[in-house]
Amino acid sequence: MSLQISHENGRFHFSYKPHLVAAVGKVFLFAGLGGLLGPWWQPILFIALNKANFQVDEAANYLIGGILILIGLAILTLKYFVLDPLSRKIESDRATLAAQLPDPASPEPYLGNLLDDHSYWSSQDTAFHHAYTIFRQSQFAFQHKKTIELYNDFSKQAQGLHAFVGANFFIYPGSQYNASDYRYAMAPHLNLDRDMTVYDPTKVQQYEVLKAELHKRVGEVRVSYHAFLDHLRKIGAL
Known part of the structure; x- marks a missing residue:
């Protein structure tokens, strides 16, 4: 699992795998871009369907694509500007502790x-x-x-x-x-x-x-x- 959340003493704690968080963000981003750009023939298909009395709202497709892009960008922003700096601080503390931590039982x-x-x-x-x-x-x-x-x-x-x-x-x-x-x-x-x-x-x-x-x-x-x-x-x- 990319993100693990636990609750203890009134506080939430989490751990995550950076590459999986990035992968999830990119999936949303690319899915949204795919929805917005779509294949070259998608607008023609919408026109043909509408002329055949099949009502297809093309705007809804763009709305969904835009929402997916926003979700993807939010996840990637969270990773690069919040989770990654936090991970670097934890890694720094691990190195400090490995070098200086007294016997925990002392x-x-x-x-x-x-x-x-x-x-x-x-x-x-x-x-x-x-x-x-x-x-x-x-x-x-x-x-x-x-x-x-x-x-x-x-x-x-x-x-x-x-x-x-x-x-x-x-x-x-x-x-x-x-x-x-x-x-x-x-x-x-x-x-x-x-x-x-x-x-x-x-x-x-x-x-x-x-x-x-x-x-x-x-x-x-x-x-x-x-x-x-x-x-x-x-x-x-x-």
């Missing part, structure tokens, strides 16, 4: 540890930071509007999570001297299983507030990142 260990243990390793943090900043650099910028929108949404959510983590996570345990990969934990002084040596309900409540905010932000990042990856699969970049 943010997951970081996000999983944040949810499950409220902690992370510095190497995971570095991989996560790279995933949401790499395509914001001008030399790796996307061209396709949809790709730009989805990546920017992920990057915005990820940056917000990273800022929250930076303000509320600390090296834990503190004795990690000369370590090549540091471990961080959320507010250890508010966690009875870590640095809160004496139970304090006020601190526990403070930790629960941080926990709820953390889970909310991680959930938003996952949704936006999966939407970005789903789009990359649709355009054949994954």
Whole structure:
């Protein structure tokens, strides 16, 4: 099929084969031209039929031919001025992604540890930071509007999570001297299983507030990142 249309999350998505779209447009165009020009004997046939009391409206033939030409020109205009530029942008993004896309699974260990243990390793943090900043650099910028929108949404959510983590996570345990990969934990002084040596309900409540905010932000990042990856699969970049 030359054109495939799908509907997801309130938006329409399509893919097409350029040569088939052009072929369809040319069929309409040539059919219309054929209707207008016709063989040399067509006007004579119309006259003869009309004289024989067979009423043939020659104008209708020209009208149909003109409509077919307009349809053909509209399809070819759509292809050359809308679909082809869009296709070139998608191809450019595919090349950029093929050269620079980090491992699509790289943010997951970081996000999983944040949810499950409220902690992370510095190497995971570095991989996560790279995933949401790499395509914001001008030399790796996307061209396709949809790709730009989805990546920017992920990057915005990820940056917000990273800022929250930076303000509320600390090296834990503190004795990690000369370590090549540091471990961080959320507010250890508010966690009875870590640095809160004496139970304090006020601190526990403070930790629960941080926990709820953390889970909310991680959930938003996952949704936006999966939407970005789903789009990359649709355009054949994954």
